[in-house]
Amino acid sequence: MQGCPRGRYEPVTGLALHRCAAMTVRPLIYGYLRVWSDTSEEDAACTERELTDYAEREGFTVAEIFIERPYLPVPAFNGLIQAIGHTQIKDIVIPDLSHFCPFHGLGETMKAIIEHIAGARVWTIRP
Numbered sequence: 001m002q003g004c005p006r007g008r009y010e011p012v013t014g015l016a017l018h019r020c021a022a023m024t025v026r027p028l029i030y031g032y033l034r035v036w037s038d039t040s041e042e043d044a045a046c047t048e049r050e051l052t053d054y055a056e057r058e059g060f061t062v063a064e065i066f067i068e069r070p071y072l073p074v075p076a077f078n079g080l081i082q083a084i085g086h087t088q089i090k091d092i093v094i095p096d097l098s099h100f101c102p103f104h105g106l107g108e109t110m111k112a113i114i115e116h117i118a119g120a121r122v123w124t125i126r127p
Helices: 041-057 076-086 106-117
Strands: 009-011 018-020 028-034 061-068 091-094 121-124
Touching (some): 041 091
Parallel strands (some): 028 061
16 A cells, blocks of 8 residues: 555455555645735735644644635635535634634624534634
């Protein structure tokens, strides 16, 4: 089996197959961030890396990062909500609640709606 260290195989009872004892399956998580009109591409890329690093530290693998950009006609948030509704991925990581909505207090409201309606769990990197 490719990707398994030599000598780390365990037989699966009753089958002629083997699995690697060192392999683990990590749950998937979506990322979401809003890029403001004054955000540089370097800063946006840094924030993407922060999301990925945080997710990996928490034991997840990032499935996709939805990026809201002011010049795109279709909101990435819509794509995120559709993805949650059509997959079994129910975790989302965001930099902070202002990425859901820049208006004070509404980010917390959007988080509550997403968690209640979609059954998702929202992880924030920063308070």
